Amino acid sequence: MRKRKKGNAGKSSVSFKETVQLSLRGFRVWWGENPELLLSVLICGVVCALTPYVDIWLLARLVDEIAGERDSHLLTVYVLALMSTSGVLSLLCAGLTRWKNVQLACLWHTQNNMFMKKLLSMDFADMDDGHVQELRSRIWQNTDSGGWGLYKLIYSFEAIISSVMSMISAILLTASLFILPVTAGNGRLMILNHPVFILLIIALMFAVTFVAPLLSVKAGSYWVKYADENQLGNRLFGFWLGSLGNDRAKALDVRIYRQDVLSRSNLKKYNPFIPTSKLAKAARGPMGGYQALSGAVSQIFVGVAYIFVALKALGGAFGVGRVVQYVSAIIALSGGLSMLIETLGDLRNNTSFLRTVFEFLDMPNKMEQGDMSVSQNGDMEYDFERRAHSNYESGSTLAGKGYNIEFRNVSFKYPGQEDYALRNVSMTFHAGQRLAVVGTNGSGKTTFIKLLCRLYDPAEGEILLNGIDIRKYNYHEYMQLFSVVFQDFKLLSFELGQNVAGSMNVDSDKAVQCLRKAGFGIRLDKLTHGLSTVIYKEFDGEGVDISGGEAQKIALARALYKDAPFIILDEPTAALDPIAEFEVYSSMNQMIGEKSAVFISHRLSSCRFCHDIVVFHEGRVVQRGSHDALVSDESGMYYRLWNAQAQYYEVKDL
Numbered sequence: 001m002r003k004r005k006k007g008n009a010g011k012s013s014v015s016f017k018e019t020v021q022l023s024l025r026g027f028r029v030w031w032g033e034n035p036e037l038l039l040s041v042l043i044c045g046v047v048c049a050l051t052p053y054v055d056i057w058l059l060a061r062l063v064d065e066i067a068g069e070r071d072s073h074l075l076t077v078y079v080l081a082l083m084s085t086s087g088v089l090s091l092l093c094a095g096l097t098r099w100k101n102v103q104l105a106c107l108w109h110t111q112n113n114m115f116m117k118k119l120l121s122m123d124f125a126d127m128d129d130g131h132v133q134e135l136r137s138r139i140w141q142n143t144d145s146g147g148w149g150l151y152k153l154i155y156s157f158e159a160i161i162s163s164v165m166s167m168i169s170a171i172l173l174t175a176s177l178f179i180l181p182v183t184a185g186n187g188r189l190m191i192l193n194h195p196v197f198i199l200l201i202i203a204l205m206f207a208v209t210f211v212a213p214l215l216s217v218k219a220g221s222y223w224v225k226y227a228d229e230n231q232l233g234n235r236l237f238g239f240w241l242g243s244l245g246n247d248r249a250k251a252l253d254v255r256i257y258r259q260d261v262l263s264r265s266n267l268k269k270y271n272p273f274i275p276t277s278k279l280a281k282a283a284r285g286p287m288g289g290y291q292a293l294s295g296a297v298s299q300i301f302v303g304v305a306y307i308f309v310a311l312k313a314l315g316g317a318f319g320v321g322r323v324v325q326y327v328s329a330i331i332a333l334s335g336g337l338s339m340l341i342e343t344l345g346d347l348r349n350n351t352s353f354l355r356t357v358f359e360f361l362d363m364p365n366k367m368e369q370g371d372m373s374v375s376q377n378g379d380m381e382y383d384f385e386r387r388a389h390s391n392y393e394s395g396s397t398l399a400g401k402g403y404n405i406e407f408r409n410v411s412f413k414y415p416g417q418e419d420y421a422l423r424n425v426s427m428t429f430h431a432g433q434r435l436a437v438v439g440t441n442g443s444g445k446t447t448f449i450k451l452l453c454r455l456y457d458p459a460e461g462e463i464l465l466n467g468i469d470i471r472k473y474n475y476h477e478y479m480q481l482f483s484v485v486f487q488d489f490k491l492l493s494f495e496l497g498q499n500v501a502g503s504m505n506v507d508s509d510k511a512v513q514c515l516r517k518a519g520f521g522i523r524l525d526k527l528t529h530g531l532s533t534v535i536y537k538e539f540d541g542e543g544v545d546i547s548g549g550e551a552q553k554i555a556l557a558r559a560l561y562k563d564a565p566f567i568i569l570d571e572p573t574a575a576l577d578p579i580a581e582f583e584v585y586s587s588m589n590q591m592i593g594e595k596s597a598v599f600i601s602h603r604l605s606s607c608r609f610c611h612d613i614v615v616f617h618e619g620r621v622v623q624r625g626s627h628d629a630l631v632s633d634e635s636g637m638y639y640r641l642w643n644a645q646a647q648y649y650e651v652k653d654l
Contacts, residue, residue: 014351022354023347026153029361034110037103041154044096045161051089053169056328058082064321104154108143111150115139118360123367124455129415135360148353152346159343166336173329176322177308178202182315189315192308201308205334208301212338215294217345219287305330367457367475372468374477402466403481403565403596405429405452409461412451421447423619424461429596431565434589436599436607438641439616445600446487448616449568452598453482483559487570487600491551493538496524497531500557506531511561517591518557523550560591567592570600604642613638 031038062078065071119127119136126132142148147155178201181193191197282288309326312318318326406428413420422444429435437445450456451463454470462469470478491499497506500514511531515524527533527544534543535554546554559567588609599607607613608627615623615630615638623636630638 014348016348019348019351022351022358023153023156025358026150026354027157029114029150030154033114034103034106037107037110037154038157040096040100040103041158042161044093044100045158046165047089047096048093049162049165050169051086051093053166053173053329053332054089055082055086056325057173058085060321060325062321063324064319067320107151107154111143112140115360118363121365122363123365124450125367125415125457126363128455131415132360132363135356138356139360142353142356148350149357150354152350152353156343156347156350159339163336163339163343166332167340170329170333170336173325174333176318177312177326177330180312180317180322182312182317189311192312192315192317201304204304205301205330206337208297208304208334212294212297212301214341214345215290215297216338216342217349219290219294221349225282301334302331305334367454367471370470370472370474370478372472372474374465374473374481403431404466406464406467407451407461408464410451410458410463411460412447412456412458414447420459420619422451422458425619425621426461427614427621427624429598431596432594433612434592434597434599434610436601436610436613437616438601438604438607438613438638440641443616444619445616446570447619449484449570449598449600453484453568454478481564482566482568483562483564484568485552485555485559485570489552489555491535491554493536493540493543494534495531496527496533496535496554499535499554500531500561502558502562511557514557514560515554517560517587518553519587520550520553520557564595566596566598568598568600571602604638604645615641 027038058078058081062075062082065074065078115136122132139149143151178198182189184190306327309323309330313320313323407425410422410425411420412422425444425448437448439445447456451458454463454475457471462471464470465473465478495506496515497508497511498504500511501507508531512524515521523546524530534540535546537543537545556569559569597610599610601607604627611626613623613625613627613630614621615636617637623630623633623638630636631642633639
């Protein structure tokens with residue numbers, strides 16, 4: 001495998017301003033997706049962080065009274081107050097924690113749903129771009145491997161709320177520690193009252209408190225340093241566990257060619273979870289060292305706090321109850337401050353991962369620029385507002401025809417490619433016409449269709465609909481002009497009728513009619529549940545498996561059901577046997593009716609019923625005409641293609 005380029009996650013130059021900006025923007029994203037999530041974390045964090053300090057304060061009063069006057073009335077009050085407040089706050093905290101956990105349980109789903117909506121809404125040209133696919137993969141791998149990106153913000157928000165509330169409560173409980181003086185006559189302990197000594201103690205505590213989390217953050221920075229390697233290894237790990245053995249489409253090749261061995265070898269080479277990986281070596285070396293040192297420094301703070309409190313108590317500054325209060329509060333203060341600093345450090349490390357997230361989310365939809373209605377420029381009555389939704393209503397038919405397409409000096413090359421896929425293509429396609437597009441593999445046929453459907457825009461030249469550049473039209477309206485059966489079409493493991501309609505709402509009569517037109521009638525009659533039959537078994541163990549040819553017929557029925565003005569078929573019979581292919585083409589004119597149609601096919605015999613045939617070669621239109629005219633031109637590409645295929649169907653003497 002080739003060495004991968006280093007992504008955004010590997011960049012270490014992160015400013016405080018960028019950290020704040022991207023983190024705040026991330027919180028706004030979460031608020032837009034699920035405000036209840038942030039509210040539950042906030043409220044639960046405040047209440048649960050305050051609960052132990054109420055207990056500490058009451059417990060200190062109780063211990064002081066036991067060690068002092070032992071007033072039975074006060075003891076009763078403190079005991080009842082401690083029990084009641086502890087019980088009520090604990091119940092409240094438990095309820096809020098339950099609420100918060102329910103919201104956190106949806107975190108993965110909410111994030112992936114957000115990214116999926118972005119993927120489905122972005123331009124196909126961007127969706128098909130390798131860089132976008134890499135961004136998407138990095139985002140998910142960052143989340144899966146270390147919880148980085150938007151995921152990290154939620155848990156950081158929880159930590160910030162908890163640490164800030166802990167610090168506020170602890171400061172209130174420890175303030176008197178530095179104010180209450182050691183009583184006179186305690187010799188050397190009197191130095192504890194000196195302002196300079198108090199400042200030195202506070203400075204020492206804060207220094208230790210800052211150093212510990214900074215060391216922990218430094219340890220965490222190795223996740224950023226090795227992010228790219230971890231992502232690749234995690235992807236291979238996920239492929240090995242989640243795809244290779246479970247994907248039925250890969251099952252045959254995996255077993256015949258032992259692709260599991262190849263996959264296992266790559267996993268062993270790039271696996272971040274094994275002792276020889278870079279991250280594992282760092283964990284045994286500097287990463288682990290920084291983390292261990294952080295823990296050691298934290299214990300120094302605990303020791304300093306205990307000694308200072310014990311000496312002041314020994315000097316008579318306060319009683320044993322306050323010892324409990326101060327020790328608990330100081331340790332909590334240190335823990336809260338350490339957590340806050342560590343969380344801020346994590347947010348800084350997380351900034352690199354947020355860059356990747358927002359690079360993905362900020363991708364503009366460049367094709368949605370036009371606002372002209374398609375129906376304003378044609379003599380076809382067609383309800384585009386209704387058609388823009390996935391739930392096509394029943395009973396819609398074409399009321400006429402009137403759309404003409406012109407390619408004018410169109411050139412195109414795919415992103416990152418040097419060679420043009422299409423070059424200076426000029427042609428006109430009239431309404432109601434049957435157009436066949438033929439050529440060798442890689443000649444530009446499918447690219448021509450993608451441009452026609454405006455999945456891509458030309459790099460040069462323009463495509464006109466009734467004389468107007470298609471980029472000026474409403475993008476979604478223009479897309480609704482086409483019903484397409486792509487060569488690599490996909491059906492979903494849902495009900496047959498839903499696959500045909502592309503909707504939960506199915507016009508049963510229309511769906512059955514389209515399936516019969518597409519040649520699926522015999523199999524349909526054998527299905528016990530008819531249109532309600534689930535195809536494939538991903539979501540229903542009683543689902544029905546269908547052959548490639550049957551799937552192609554369903555895809556053709558889906559295109560007919562949409563009832564769009566243009567129907568485009570890319571190798572529509574590639575998976576059919578010769579008899580089924582003959583039946584489909586024999587009824588093709590009846591199926592299509594008055595619609596405009598474009599056929600792409602390697603089998604030239606299937607193109608004979610078309611009005612016009614266009615021959616592509618190396619991205620250019622090299623011939624155009626009827627079958628009879630093209631086959632009579634012995635110097636042309638069509639003649640060579642026709643005879644190359646015809647020889648396999650000729651009967652020769654043996």
